Amino acid sequence: MAQKQVTDQPSVQELIAKSSNKKQKQLVEKLIPIILFIIASISVLTTIGIVLTLIVETIIFFKDIPVLSFLFGTEWYPFANKEPAFGILPLIAGTLKVTIIAVIVAVPFGIGSAIFLSEYASDTTRRIIKPILEVLAGIPTIVYGFFALTFVTPLLQQFIPDLKIFNALSPGIVVGIMILPMIASLSEDAMSSVPNSIREGALAMGSTKLEVALKVVVPAALSGIVASVVLAISRAIGETMIVSLAGGSTPKFDFDVTGSIQTMTAYIVQVSSGDAGYGTTIYYSIYSVGFTLFLFTLVMNLIAHAISKKYREEY
Amino acid sequence: MVQSLEKGSNTLNGASNIVYNTKQLNLWYGNHHALKDINLQIKENEVTAIIGPSGCGKSTYIKTLNRMVELVPTVKTSGQILYRERNIFDTDYGVEELRTKVGMVFQKPNPFPKSIYDNIAYGPRIHGIKNKKILDQIVEKSLRGAAIWDEVKDRLQTNAYSLSGGQQQRICIARCLAIEPDVILMDEPTSALDPISTLKVEELIQELKADYSIIIVTHNMQQAARISDKTAFFLNGEVVEFDNTDVIFSTPEDKRTEDYISGRFG
Ligand SMILES: Nc1ncnc2c1ncn2[C@@H]1O[C@H](COP(=O)(O)OP(=O)(O)OP(=O)(O)O)[C@@H](O)[C@H]1O
Numbered sequence A: 001m002a003q004k005q006v007t008d009q010p011s012v013q014e015l016i017a018k019s020s021n022k023k024q025k026q027l028v029e030k031l032i033p034i035i036l037f038i039i040a041s042i043s044v045l046t047t048i049g050i051v052l053t054l055i056v057e058t059i060i061f062f063k064d065i066p067v068l069s070f071l072f073g074t075e076w077y078p079f080a081n082k083e084p085a086f087g088i089l090p091l092i093a094g095t096l097k098v099t100i101i102a103v104i105v106a107v108p109f110g111i112g113s114a115i116f117l118s119e120y121a122s123d124t125t126r127r128i129i130k131p132i133l134e135v136l137a138g139i140p141t142i143v144y145g146f147f148a149l150t151f152v153t154p155l156l157q158q159f160i161p162d163l164k165i166f167n168a169l170s171p172g173i174v175v176g177i178m179i180l181p182m183i184a185s186l187s188e189d190a191m192s193s194v195p196n197s198i199r200e201g202a203l204a205m206g207s208t209k210l211e212v213a214l215k216v217v218v219p220a221a222l223s224g225i226v227a228s229v230v231l232a233i234s235r236a237i238g239e240t241m242i243v244s245l246a247g248g249s250t251p252k253f254d255f256d257v258t259g260s261i262q263t264m265t266a267y268i269v270q271v272s273s274g275d276a277g278y279g280t281t282i283y284y285s286i287y288s289v290g291f292t293l294f295l296f297t298l299v300m301n302l303i304a305h306a307i308s309k310k311y312r313e314e315y
Numbered sequence B: 001m002v003q004s005l006e007k008g009s010n011t012l013n014g015a016s017n018i019v020y021n022t023k024q025l026n027l028w029y030g031n032h033h034a035l036k037d038i039n040l041q042i043k044e045n046e047v048t049a050i051i052g053p054s055g056c057g058k059s060t061y062i063k064t065l066n067r068m069v070e071l072v073p074t075v076k077t078s079g080q081i082l083y084r085e086r087n088i089f090d091t092d093y094g095v096e097e098l099r100t101k102v103g104m105v106f107q108k109p110n111p112f113p114k115s116i117y118d119n120i121a122y123g124p125r126i127h128g129i130k131n132k133k134i135l136d137q138i139v140e141k142s143l144r145g146a147a148i149w150d151e152v153k154d155r156l157q158t159n160a161y162s163l164s165g166g167q168q169q170r171i172c173i174a175r176c177l178a179i180e181p182d183v184i185l186m187d188e189p190t191s192a193l194d195p196i197s198t199l200k201v202e203e204l205i206q207e208l209k210a211d212y213s214i215i216i217v218t219h220n221m222q223q224a225a226r227i228s229d230k231t232a233f234f235l236n237g238e239v240v241e242f243d244n245t246d247v248i249f250s251t252p253e254d255k256r257t258e259d260y261i262s263g264r265f266g
């Protein structure tokens, strides 16, 4: 009985030949690339659109303000009634102060944590800490901003009495804390992808764990580590909420980190949330500042890309 | 140079020419009893081959000799391994010190992703040699010692991974020679190599014997017969037979040794 049933059934090959979804499949196979291409084009076109808008409005701005006085001007008084000044250097100074402080905080701690996680921590510790780092990276920046203004600044004032309510130091440190998980997590990825056989080779020569970490693993993972730092820097440059809340709105071209500053991003926020009339120089100035900002982050991203390509080590 | 002087005085003093004396060694991976009551004496300036079927504990044994096996967290050991008459399991015996004396060449070539030069200079550097001239000499001497100098002398600054597998393995041997160890452990060093590279490494081992004591794991019976002075046959974590290589390969005492060598099992 059973045997007969089996022989009654058509073979699998016959079933496949009969199946009706062949045409349908072919159609889908043809359509899918087209649909995906359209989707991809939309995102590329959007980006191009944004950049074009930036460029067009920036060009209009430069009809009012000469390029050179924008690029090299050390005074930024857009709201002055008599003689407004549009020299971007004070805004760049603000951005750089915050970024440099952030890097000073984030790089040692970030790479230190990455070395700990990849070379010293047990599997369990790593499994607990990595997700926490990723959660930290997901905290909305407004929360960090509040943290800077209401906690870090008063704390720092205990040690630096001269510190103003709005300053570069506190947002700098907090931006550093914000980008730290990113450096730690990406660097850890780079280090733990160094094969164990290489670590064993070093250990078998009488290296200590620290020597293995610093002289073998870190150099082997250098491209990933540097790329993570560069990406983190470009996030610090573009960071807006923290510096708007805790940095102040006094663009100054100097090296002081205890007084109020203004970064490029904070200026854009200030103007966008105020009521600069459409078509005024101030209105166009946010595009020129935005474009400058874009160039900064673009350069950082290009550097990151070039580095990870150049130092891609085969192992 | 230093190496051979040391060696000379050692033999002259009549100091024991036993490098490694393993006494009642047992090792467990968790509950798995991987080495059982191992007793082996390894002499200096000899090549000792370790043979046996897959999973019998050969790698475990030689990784115990430089305590690399302890990288596996579940490992427990009992018994003693005396290296130059000192128990390597003594709590005050630093693994770094041991591994500086006992080099290791792995089954798969594992050079560092650095230049050829930096690969060889790595060991001397971490052990405190900074003088560029001395390093240059060490690098050349080690590469010559590993019979690869002529192939790489014009590209010492290129990445070691740009070399072929056989060349990489000889770089790893050179890296090991650079700190002039006392013993070299080799775990199937030619299993990833083609016959010509294998031959080169085998010749090399013969030459290195003059200055070093070598312990080599191999699956290749001919290789063991060709290059070793002593052979230990491992089976299921035990040493079945340990004797002069010609004895093991011509008139083994144990039936199991004979069966394994003649390819009747394993
Ligand atoms: N890290 C480990 N954890 C648990 N058990 C292990 C581990 N490494 C090896 N073993 C076990 O110990 C025994 C001996 O392994 P070992 O690697 O020493 O064998 P081997 O003789 O070198 O074999 P092969 O010739 O295949 O390399 C095997 O049963 C293996 O499964």
Ligand SMILES: [Mg+2]
Binding pocket: B058, B059, B060, B187
């Ligand atoms: Mg093995």
